[in-house]
Amino acid sequence: xxxxxxxxxxxxxxxxxxxxxxxxxxxxxxxxxxxxxxxxxxxxxxxxxxxxxxxxxxxxxxxxxxxxxxxxxxxxxxxxxxxxxxxxxxxxxxxxxxxxxxxxxxxxxxxxxxxxxxxxxxxxxxxxxxxxxxxxxxxxxxxxxxxxxxxxxxxxxxxxxxxxxxxxxxxxxxxxxxxxxxxxxxxxxxxxxxxxxxxxxxxxxxxxxxxxxxxxxxxxxxxxxxxxxxxxxxxxxxxxxxxxxxxxxxxxxxxxxxxxxxxxxxxxxxxxxxxxxxxxxxxxxxxxxxxxxxxxxxxxxxxxxxxxx
Amino acid sequence: xxxxxxxxxxxxxxxxxxxxxxxxxxxxxxxxxxxxxxxxxxxxxxxxxxxxxxxxxxxxxxxxxxxxxxxxxxxxxxxxxxxxxxxxxxxxxxxxxxxxxxxxxxxxxxxxxxxxxxxxxxxxxxxxxxxxxxxxxxxxxxxxxxxxxxxxxxxxxxxxxxxxxxxxxxxxxxxxxxxxxxxxxxxxxxxxxxxxxxxxxxxxxxxxxxxxxxxxxxxxxxxxxxxxxxxxxxxxxxxxxxxxxxxxxxxxxxxxxxxxxxxxxxxxxxxxxxxxx
Numbered sequence: 001x002x003x004x005x006x007x008x009x010x011x012x013x014x015x016x017x018x019x020x021x022x023x024x025x026x027x028x029x030x031x032x033x034x035x036x037x038x039x040x041x042x043x044x045x046x047x048x049x050x051x052x053x054x055x056x057x058x059x060x061x062x063x064x065x066x067x068x069x070x071x072x073x074x075x076x077x078x079x080x081x082x083x084x085x086x087x088x089x090x091x092x093x094x095x096x097x098x099x100x101x102x103x104x105x106x107x108x109x110x111x112x113x114x115x116x117x118x119x120x121x122x123x124x125x126x127x128x129x130x131x132x133x134x135x136x137x138x139x140x141x142x143x144x145x146x147x148x149x150x151x152x153x154x155x156x157x158x159x160x161x162x163x164x165x166x167x168x169x170x171x172x173x174x175x176x177x178x179x180x181x182x183x184x185x186x187x188x189x190x191x192x193x194x195x196x197x198x199x200x201x202x203x204x205x206x207x208x209x210x211x212x213x214x215x216x217x218x219x220x221x222x223x224x225x226x227x228x229x230x231x232x233x234x235x236x237x238x239x240x241x242x243x244x245x246x247x248x249x250x251x252x253x254x255x256x257x258x259x260x261x262x263x264x265x266x267x268x269x270x271x272x273x274x275x276x277x278x279x280x281x282x283x284x285x286x287x288x289x290x291x292x293x294x295x296x297x298x299x300x301x302x303x304x305x306x307x308x309x
Numbered sequence: 310x311x312x313x314x315x316x317x318x319x320x321x322x323x324x325x326x327x328x329x330x331x332x333x334x335x336x337x338x339x340x341x342x343x344x345x346x347x348x349x350x351x352x353x354x355x356x357x358x359x360x361x362x363x364x365x366x367x368x369x370x371x372x373x374x375x376x377x378x379x380x381x382x383x384x385x386x387x388x389x390x391x392x393x394x395x396x397x398x399x400x401x402x403x404x405x406x407x408x409x410x411x412x413x414x415x416x417x418x419x420x421x422x423x424x425x426x427x428x429x430x431x432x433x434x435x436x437x438x439x440x441x442x443x444x445x446x447x448x449x450x451x452x453x454x455x456x457x458x459x460x461x462x463x464x465x466x467x468x469x470x471x472x473x474x475x476x477x478x479x480x481x482x483x484x485x486x487x488x489x490x491x492x493x494x495x496x497x498x499x500x501x502x503x504x505x506x507x508x509x510x511x512x513x514x515x516x517x518x519x520x521x522x523x524x525x526x527x528x529x530x531x532x533x534x535x536x537x538x539x540x541x542x543x544x545x546x547x548x549x550x551x552x553x554x555x556x557x558x559x560x561x562x563x564x565x566x567x568x569x570x571x572x573x574x575x576x577x578x579x580x581x582x583x584x585x586x
Contacts, residue, residue: 111321
C-alpha cells in the first residue's frame, strides 16, 4: 500500500477543498454502509433477540426465555443428526476437493498442451446452481437395487465394477457422505484453480535447484513445493469449510426434507417456515453464524492485515 | 535442445490419461442431462439411461420449457436489474474505499466483507419479517433489493481490488487539474474499470441466478425464479425424470453460456471470493 497522499503540504484553501471532497466520499458509500449495517448486523442482532424468545407460531412473541432454545438444541436428537451430518459432509467434501484439486493442479502444471481446455472443463460445474446439481445427481445416485438398478449403479454394473454398487444417499448413517460427492464435483475445480495459482507462483529456479541437487520429482513435491503451498491449502480449507457449514440448496434438491440427511441450515428452514418454531430457528441461525465466524474472522483479519503491510 | 524438449514432452504424455478420465467425470452429469433430454418419450427408461438416443427428439425440452418458461422469465427480471444495480453500487464503494479513503475506511471495509461470509439463516427471520412489513415480500422486486444489498460486500471487494491497481499519481494529477470526486470517478475510474464491471456483473448474475434460499422465502409461487420452480418440479411425483433432466439443463443454460464465453472473468470473481486478487 502506498503512503497516504501528502495533503498536509498543500495550501490551506486546497486542503479545505480536499476535506470537503473527502466527505463526499463518505456520502457516496453511506447508503451501502447503512444497508449492510441494517441488513447484516442489525438483522443478526434481531435474530439473536428472537433466539432468546419464546416465539412459536405465526405471531411474534418476544417473551425472554434465556438460553432455552439453545439448551433445547443441545438435547434435540435431530440437531445431533445435523451436527454429525455436517461433520461427515465437511470431512468428505474438504478432503475430496483438496485431493482432486491438488492432483489436477499438479498434472496441469506439467506444461501440457490443451491446458486451458482441461482447466475450463474442471471449472464449469462452478457456474451451475446447487439445485441443478442436486436434481441431476439424485438420479445419478439412485439407490434402487436389483433389477431397478439405474444411474451410476447401472453404469458400474455395465462396466463390471459391481463392487462399487451401493445405496448412495440411502445408506444408513453414512448417506450424507454420498451427498458430499456432488459438492466435490462442483467445487474441486475451484480448489484446482487455487492450487494452480499457488504452483505457478513457485519460482522455476527453485525447482531447478532442487533437481540439480538430485531431488526426485516426488521429493521435489514433498519437500519443496508442498510446504510452499500451505497458505493455499489453508485458504482452501477455510473457503470450503464455510461453504460446507452453510450447505443448504444441494441438500434440499438432492434429499428434500429427509431427517437422515438433515443439516443445521435445512433444519433452520423447515423448523422456522414449516413448523413456525421461530425461536428455535433463530437459535440454529446463531449457532451457524458463530461457527462460520470462528472460521472466517481470523482469516479475514490476517488476510486484510497482510494486504495493508 | 530440441530432442530434450521432445523427450520431456513424451515423458509427460501419461498426464493426459488421468486428466481425460477426470474430464469425463466432470462431464457425466452433462452427458446424462443432454442424453436424456434428446430422447423421445417412447425411448425413456431408467434402465437405458446410458444408451445414446436412436433418434433425436426435443420432446423433453419442449415439456420442460412449458413447465419452466414463466420462471425462467422471472429469473431474468430479477437477475438483470440486480446485477446492474450491484455493479454500479460496487464500483462507487470500491472506488471510495480504495482511492478516496476516509478515516475509518479501514474499519468499514472488513465489516462490509464479513457480510459475504455469513450464513443467511442468521438473518432470514428478520429479513422475511422486514420485507413483509414494507410490502416487498412475494414479488420479484424484493428479491432484487435483497440480492443488491447482500451483494455489496463482494462487489465492493472486487472493485476495491481493481482500483488499487490504478496508480495514485493518476488521481493526484487529476486533482491538481481541479477535478473533483465526481469527475475523477466518472471520467477516469469508470472508463478504466470496464474489466471489473464485467467480472462483477457476471458474478452477481451467476449468484443471483443460482440463488435458492432467498427466493424460496421471499417469492410467492407466481414469482418463483427458475431454481425454486426446478426444485419443486423435481420434488413432485408427476413430472417424469426425463423432463427433470431437460429442465435442469434449461435452468443451467444461461450461466453455462456466460461461463463458456466469459469464463476468464468468471474465474476472477471466484478468486476474489477467496480474498485473492
